[in-house]
Each structure stands twice: as C-alpha cells, then as structure tokens.
Amino acid sequence: MAQSLHLFFISSPNLISHKSAYSRPLPLPSNRRSTALRKLVTAASSSDLDAPASASQVLASENGKGGGHSLAAAVSASASVEYASSGIEVDAVTEAELKENGFRSTRRTKLICTIGPATCGFEQLEALAVGGMNVARINMCHGTREWHKMVIERVRRLNEEKGFAVAIMMDTEGSEIHMGDLGGAQSAKAEDGEIWTFTVRALEAPLPKRTITVNYDGFAEDVKVGDELLVDGGMVRFEVIEKLGPDVRCLCTDPGLLLPRANLTFWRNGSLVRERNAMLPTISSKDWLDIDFGIAEGVDFIAVSFVKSAEVIYHLKSYIAARSRGGDISVVAKIESIDSLKNLEEIIKASDGIMVARGDLGAQIPLEQVPAAQQRIVKLCRNLNKPVIVASQLLESMIEYPTPTRAEVADVSEAVRQRSDALMLSGESAMGQYPDKALAVLRSVSVRIERWWREEKQHEDMVLPGIASSFSDSISEEICNSAAKMANNLEADALFVFTKTGHMASLLSRCRPDCPIFAFTTTTSVRRRLNLQWGLIPFRLSFNDDMESNLNKTFSLLKARGMIKSGGLIIAVSDMLQSIQVMNVP
Numbered sequence: 001m002a003q004s005l006h007l008f009f010i011s012s013p014n015l016i017s018h019k020s021a022y023s024r025p026l027p028l029p030s031n032r033r034s035t036a037l038r039k040l041v042t043a044a045s046s047s048d049l050d051a052p053a054s055a056s057q058v059l060a061s062e063n064g065k066g067g068g069h070s071l072a073a074a075v076s077a078s079a080s081v082e083y084a085s086s087g088i089e090v091d092a093v094t095e096a097e098l099k100e101n102g103f104r105s106t107r108r109t110k111l112i113c114t115i116g117p118a119t120c121g122f123e124q125l126e127a128l129a130v131g132g133m134n135v136a137r138i139n140m141c142h143g144t145r146e147w148h149k150m151v152i153e154r155v156r157r158l159n160e161e162k163g164f165a166v167a168i169m170m171d172t173e174g175s176e177i178h179m180g181d182l183g184g185a186q187s188a189k190a191e192d193g194e195i196w197t198f199t200v201r202a203l204e205a206p207l208p209k210r211t212i213t214v215n216y217d218g219f220a221e222d223v224k225v226g227d228e229l230l231v232d233g234g235m236v237r238f239e240v241i242e243k244l245g246p247d248v249r250c251l252c253t254d255p256g257l258l259l260p261r262a263n264l265t266f267w268r269n270g271s272l273v274r275e276r277n278a279m280l281p282t283i284s285s286k287d288w289l290d291i292d293f294g295i296a297e298g299v300d301f302i303a304v305s306f307v308k309s310a311e312v313i314y315h316l317k318s319y320i321a322a323r324s325r326g327g328d329i330s331v332v333a334k335i336e337s338i339d340s341l342k343n344l345e346e347i348i349k350a351s352d353g354i355m356v357a358r359g360d361l362g363a364q365i366p367l368e369q370v371p372a373a374q375q376r377i378v379k380l381c382r383n384l385n386k387p388v389i390v391a392s393q394l395l396e397s398m399i400e401y402p403t404p405t406r407a408e409v410a411d412v413s414e415a416v417r418q419r420s421d422a423l424m425l426s427g428e429s430a431m432g433q434y435p436d437k438a439l440a441v442l443r444s445v446s447v448r449i450e451r452w453w454r455e456e457k458q459h460e461d462m463v464l465p466g467i468a469s470s471f472s473d474s475i476s477e478e479i480c481n482s483a484a485k486m487a488n489n490l491e492a493d494a495l496f497v498f499t500k501t502g503h504m505a506s507l508l509s510r511c512r513p514d515c516p517i518f519a520f521t522t523t524t525s526v527r528r529r530l531n532l533q534w535g536l537i538p539f540r541l542s543f544n545d546d547m548e549s550n551l552n553k554t555f556s557l558l559k560a561r562g563m564i565k566s567g568g569l570i571i572a573v574s575d576m577l578q579s580i581q582v583m584n585v586p
C-alpha cells in the first residue's frame with residue numbers, strides 16, 4: 001500500500017444511521033398488436049422460447065470481440081463454492097464482464113425483467129440472468145400465488161447454484177377499476193360496432209357471450225350514457241349506450257384485443273372521470289395478502305401500484321418494519337396516476353425508489369405529456385437520491401418481432417441519457433416471443449449511450465442539492481460528491497465504497513461518475529437491493545473499521561479472482577471512517 005495517498009481524513013467515526021436511500025401498452029396499430037397477441041397465445045404454450053445462447057453471444061459482440069463463448073463459459077463456471085472460500089461475493093455475470101472487458105465497459109444502467117409464462121422456466125430465468133437481468137419482477141395482477149412462489153424459488157436457486165445476484169420485486173395489483181379474468185380465456189377480440197356488456201354481477205365462468213365483469217361495484221352507478229370507456233388506456237374503446245341495473249351496455253368504437261384484468265378508465269367530455277375511483281384504497285385487501293406473501297418470501301422490493309399520496313408508503317413501510325426481520329424490503333412507489341403527479345415530491349421522499357409506470361400513466365394524462373412527466377420524475381429522484389425505474393413499452397414491438405423499431409431504440413436511449421437508474425421490460429419478457437433479445441437490446445443500448453456520454457464528456461452541470469438531514473450525513477454527502485468529482489478529473493478506474501447500509505453507495509451513484517462503483521457491503525439483502533442503483537457493482541464482503549486492512553484484503557481478493565489489475569487507480573470511501581483515499585492497486 002506504498003502508493004496510498006490519504007487526501008483527507010475526518011476522524012470522527014460518524015456512523016451513518018439512516019437506511020440506504022434508496023401498462024399499459026399504447027396501442028400498436030391495432031392489427032399489428034393483435035397479431036402479436038395472437039402469436040403469443042401460441043408461444044406461451046410452447047414452452048421453450050428463444051435459445052439462451054444468444055444472450056451471451058450478444059454480450060460478447062457488444063465489445064467487438066469475436067469469441068462469444070468465453071464469457072458464457074466464465075459465467076457458467078458456477079461460482080458459489082468459490083465464493084465461500086474466497087470471502088467475497090459478486091455476481092457471476094459482472095465478474096465475467098469485468099474480467100473480459102475491464103472496468104470501463106461495465107453497464108451502469110440496471111435492468112428489470114417482468115417474469116411471465118415466456119420466462120418462468122429455470123433455463124429461461126437463467127438465460128435472463130446471464131443476459132444481465134438485475135431484478136426479476138412478478139406482477140400480482142397475473143398468475144396464482146403458487147406460480148409466484150415457484151418463480152421466487154427458482155430465482156433464489158439460480159442465485160445460490162450459479163452465483164447470480166438477481167433481486168426480486170413484487171408488484172401489487174392495486175385497486176383501480178379493471179376487468180375480470182375473461183372466464184379463463186387468454187384474450188377476447190372486440191370488433192367495431194359490437195355491443196358488449198360490462199357488468200358488476202359476480203358471474204361464474206363460462207361468461208355469457210360478449211360479457212365482461214368489472215371489479216368495482218360502483219361502476220354501473222358511476223358511468224353515464226355517452227361516456228367513453230377505455231380499455232388499457234385506449235387499446236380498445238367503447239361508448240356507453242345503455243345502463244340496465246348492474247349491466248352497462250357498450251358499443252365498441254375502436255376494436256382490439258381484450259386481455260384478462262385489463263385496466264378500465266372512463267372519460268366524459270374529454271376528461272378522465274376519477275372522483276369515485278379516487279376513493280378506492282391504494283392497497284386493497286388482496287394486496288395486503290400479497291404483501292404478507294412477499295414478506296414471508298423475503299422479496300427485495302415491493303412496488304405499490306397507483307400510489308396517490310405519501311401516507312400509504314409510510315403505512316406500508318411501518319407494516320413491513322413490524323413484520324419482516326430487520327425491515328429490509330424496499331418500497332417502490334409507482335407513479336401512474338394524476339394524484340401521484342400532484343404529490344410527487346412527498347411520495348418520492350417517503351419511498352425507497354420510484355417507478356415511472358408509463359402504461360397506466362399514459363391512460364390518465366394525455367400521451368404527449370408523458371415524456372415531460374418522465375423527465376421531471378427522473379430528475380427529482382436524482383435530486384432526492386432515490387433510484388428511479390423507467391417502465392412500459394420500451395420495446396413493445398419486440399413482443400412480436402426480433403428487432404426493435406428505431407423509435408423504441410430512441411426511447412430507450414433517452415431514458416439512459418436521462419441517467420435513470422433502471423429500465424424495465426414488461427410484456428416483452430413476460431409473454432413476448434423474444435425475451436432474451438429484448439434484454440440484449442436494453443443492454444447494448446445502455447452500454448452504447450453510456451459510453452457516448454463519457455466520450456463526449458457530457459458531464460452534466462447539474463448541481464445536486466444537499467439532502468442530508470444531519471451534520472454527519474452532510475459529511476458523507478460532501479465526501480461522495482468530492483470523490484466522484486476526483487474520480488472524473490483523475491480518470492480513476494473505479495470508486496470503492498465500504499458501506500453497511502448502502503447509503504454511501506447511493507450517494508456516489510447519485511453523482512453518476514464516469515467510472516464504475518464497487519460497493520462492498522456486509523449483508524446479502526443490502527447487496528441485492530443495491531442492484532437497482534445506477535453504476536453500482538455490489539459485492540458482499542465482511543469488513544471491519546480498519547480501512548487499511550479492508551483495502552488490502554479487498555485488493556488481494558479481487559486480484560486473486562482476476563477482477564482488478566496492479567496499477568489501476570482507485571478512489572475509496574467508507575461510511576465507517578469518513579475518508580477519501582486515492583491509491584494505485586498494489
């Protein structure tokens with residue numbers, strides 16, 4: 001450690017006490033989408049979809065290297081046994097990427113895949129993990145609890161057996177108005193001019209022809225003749241023509257496919273009617289049962305649908321704290337309603353993370369307002385140091401086709417350029433025909449745009465506002481801001497952060513530095529939760545309060561694994577001992 005230079009050193013060992021900061025499809029032209037969905041129904045039943053091999057090949061080809069196999073081989077060399085002896089845990093995909101491509105090329109934007117019939121098999125999940133999935137999302141709107149349990153178990157088994165660190169996000173159903181499950185049918189086609197009945201009666205399957213059940217009892221009372229009824233924010237449209245007690249007869253004015261449990265909104269004189277559904281609870285009684293299930297299964301994140309205010313987030317967080325050991329589940333608020341936009345700042349402050357749920361958001365505000373809302377949410381989250389996910393329709397056409405549209409690539413690029421923490425696949429991975437290819441597109445676009453950003457030296461002039469709530473926190477914040485700036489100016493190879501709660505890691509991530517951030521933390525659950533934050537490479541490692549010995553140990557462990565090389569310039573910070581150290585890897 002001869003070359004270690006201590007730049008400054010604040011001796012009070014201020015321990016950071018607070019916790020780590022932590023769709024609706026717009027219609028494709030309806031004929032195109034309908035084919036997509038029709039094909040899907042068949043695809044979902046023939047279980048083996050795309051070949052997993054393609055994922056690793058794309059990984060390798062991104063770097064212009066011919067041999068697509070070395071990385072795949074490195075990844076499949078199952079590493080869990082090795083971990084136990086080497087004393088440091090990192091996920092197998094990152095390790096392979098670091099070894100093959102060096103520090104600079106690692107992807108900073110995190111990727112989430114919604115798991116569904118197309119991806120719930122063990123091999124399919126493994127292909128996604130190899131392809132860079134950081135978080136697997138299960139949507140409680142769909143599937144049975146047994147199914148969700150099976151997916152969680154498979155992801156956990158993959159992590160254990162194959163050395164991945166995929167986190168699990170459970171997404172609640174929420175209690176907005178939606179259709180029932182179509183009496184078990186996968187979909188139903190509504191044609192122009194047909195009359196359909198929407199009913200609040202509790203009908204048993206099989207349902208009468210052209211009949212749809214609605215979950216909200218007040219529906220038949222609330223709608224008026226002449227209202228426009230939008231399925232999935234406009235995928236299919238109806239006009240209310242007659243009310244008959246619990247039944248509402250509607251004329252199909254814009255044909256398309258109806259999917260089970262599709263969301264319903266109704267519009268009157270050009271605006272969304274929402275007085276009544278504003279009274280529906282954000283977390284329904286079914287959601288509470290699902291949340292109990294998520295707590296029991298130890299999911300890493302719970303995403304709450306249709307959040308309207310910060311109160312519900314505080315309520316859920318205290319519920320979780322009282323029930324889960326250590327309260328280590330992060331709560332992500334989904335911004336997908338007008339109310340959530342109104343109370344945005346309070347909701348972000350209350351949550352551990354945010355999802356820009358553009359599917360439903362686009363059904364509640366005019367579509368042309370969605371991009372501005374996204375930019376505002378992403379920026380505010382960064383200011384307030386909360387991770388932000390951009391979700392829905394990123395690669396919608398890839399549900400059906402193996403290549404994305406140019407417009408989709410531009411949309412993904414924009415989300416990466418905005419420096420959002422994570423991108424999410426929905427139908428593309430849940431029920432599409434090309435889940436691995438869609439993930440590969442997110443990965444290669446992320447890596448390319450991130451590199452472009454660095455090459456162009458487009459360091460944003462963004463002055464990050466102070467967010468600390470105590471003097472000790474202010475010190476951490478200043479240290480991280482300075483360390484990130486130094487890393488850019490000195491062209492450091494990596495930032496190292498030793499953090500127990502993950503808070504210091506999030507403060508570094510917030511600065512979006514040019515180099516990757518190696519985040520060392522002592523617990524598996526913190527490590528998995530860091531998976532959602534931009535630029536962090538989470539490692540689990542036991543360490544003590546002596547930074548010198550921590551660094552020596554880390555260097556020798558990483559060198560032994562071939563993950564760093566002598567001479568690399570490292571800037572290290574820690575939350576045990578508030579300091580910045582600059583050194584070359586010995």
Ligand SMILES: Nc1ncnc2c1ncn2[C@@H]1O[C@H](COP(=O)(O)OP(=O)(O)OP(=O)(O)O)[C@@H](O)[C@H]1O
Pocket residue numbers: 023024025114115116117139141142143171259305359360426427428430431
């Ligand atoms: N567990 C599942 N079982 C069956 N189909 C699923 C499952 N999860 C997702 N899907 C399918 O993938 C589509 C997209 O998934 P996604 O999670 O984005 O749901 P969504 O219904 O659009 O609602 P949300 O607004 O909650 O995201 C769904 O409409 C559904 O058809």
Ligand SMILES: CC(=O)C(=O)O
Pocket residue numbers: 023024305334336356357358359360361391392426
């Ligand atoms: C993801 C989600 O819930 C939406 O886009 O509506």
Ligand SMILES: [K+]
Pocket residue numbers: 139140141171172173174305
């Ligand atoms: K949901």
Ligand SMILES: [Mg+2]
Pocket residue numbers: 023024305336357359360
């Ligand atoms: Mg939604």
